[in-house]
Amino acid sequence: MKFICERNILLKEISIAQEIIASKNVISILSNIYLEAENDSLTIRATDMKVHFETKLPVTVLEPGPATVFGDKFFGIISSFPEGEMEFEYNENKVKIKTSVKKSNFQLKSISSEKFPEFPLSNKGYFEIPVKIFKEMINQTVFAVSDDETRFFMNGIFFEKKEEKIIMVATDGRRLSYIDKDVNNIEDFNGVIIPPKILNIITKRAGDEGLIGISVIDKMIFVRFGFYNLASVLLDGQFPNYRKVIPEDHKSSFYVDRLEILDALRRVSQVVEQKSHRVYIGLKPGIMEIYSEEGEIGEGREEIPCKYDGEEVSFALNYQYLEEPFKVMSCEEICINFTGPSKAITIVPVPKTDYFHIVMPMQS
Numbered sequence: 001m002k003f004i005c006e007r008n009i010l011l012k013e014i015s016i017a018q019e020i021i022a023s024k025n026v027i028s029i030l031s032n033i034y035l036e037a038e039n040d041s042l043t044i045r046a047t048d049m050k051v052h053f054e055t056k057l058p059v060t061v062l063e064p065g066p067a068t069v070f071g072d073k074f075f076g077i078i079s080s081f082p083e084g085e086m087e088f089e090y091n092e093n094k095v096k097i098k099t100s101v102k103k104s105n106f107q108l109k110s111i112s113s114e115k116f117p118e119f120p121l122s123n124k125g126y127f128e129i130p131v132k133i134f135k136e137m138i139n140q141t142v143f144a145v146s147d148d149e150t151r152f153f154m155n156g157i158f159f160e161k162k163e164e165k166i167i168m169v170a171t172d173g174r175r176l177s178y179i180d181k182d183v184n185n186i187e188d189f190n191g192v193i194i195p196p197k198i199l200n201i202i203t204k205r206a207g208d209e210g211l212i213g214i215s216v217i218d219k220m221i222f223v224r225f226g227f228y229n230l231a232s233v234l235l236d237g238q239f240p241n242y243r244k245v246i247p248e249d250h251k252s253s254f255y256v257d258r259l260e261i262l263d264a265l266r267r268v269s270q271v272v273e274q275k276s277h278r279v280y281i282g283l284k285p286g287i288m289e290i291y292s293e294e295g296e297i298g299e300g301r302e303e304i305p306c307k308y309d310g311e312e313v314s315f316a317l318n319y320q321y322l323e324e325p326f327k328v329m330s331c332e333e334i335c336i337n338f339t340g341p342s343k344a345i346t347i348v349p350v351p352k353t354d355y356f357h358i359v360m361p362m363q364s
Contacts, residue, residue, distance in 0.1 A: 001065035002088065003059040029117075032111055037061045039064075054230075068112070081101070122215040134214075143170075145172065148172065153240075159194050165180045181354060255335050268301070278319075
């Protein structure tokens, strides 16, 4: 195998492949990236046996053929080179890397490409939705995924189809993020739990134009867009019945400018105890106050205007659980619905649309 390609084009794709690789052991085939040059294109594959990645990019093929290369060092070498053309050659279980800009010549040992795992294929058709919609669904939910490995069934985003809607939900037991989108002509599939790893790749690499193809079968999800093909093993287990924790009604609500509350949270959080992340929101007619407890660092307090005409009330909340949804919401104004200091609050955009975020208060 021998090919020439632009350093920047290759580096972008190798960086994704390197994110997927789980093993940093040079002896393991799973620490290697698969390369195959053919018909003026280079196929790149990487896997950790749970997530599979494949893409193609244009190159000048001088000699077709496959090879594998140790991903960590391969990425490091390419990163260190300046822009320009690079030449790659595989021969006698070694990959040689040269650049025309600098008189550089590197060599990495290779493992036989025959040992590299096959890329899984879906035996079911794909349904397509606009990629912009799918990315929005991921962005509105992925931050609420639990990182508690003892509750593995909450370590991903729940994805299901109900009637003529597709739904994504994420929760860590203390907050919940929900979004749905109207769809047409998509065949039914059972609800599944998608690991964040494959979804993060989609948000990084998919543009905002065109369609994304999705196929859900048994314990796998397959995704394709542009020149990318992705596949992932789904998480096992029973996702919580999220509908039971969605409040049916709230007694009160207030309206506030999203950027104003976000900026105030960022400032007050500078003096918040970092173990608890606790901030307080106090309400009185026309005014919302965000403040922290007095601690070793100090304390912070800030007032911002809001639309509220009820009784004075205060909540103790994890500021990250407010900040993260505020960041991904695109509306100018938000509405926060509540019943009391110990009950869940619901954050919705104004005007109300197809997503919301639920946050449980902390003990004050």
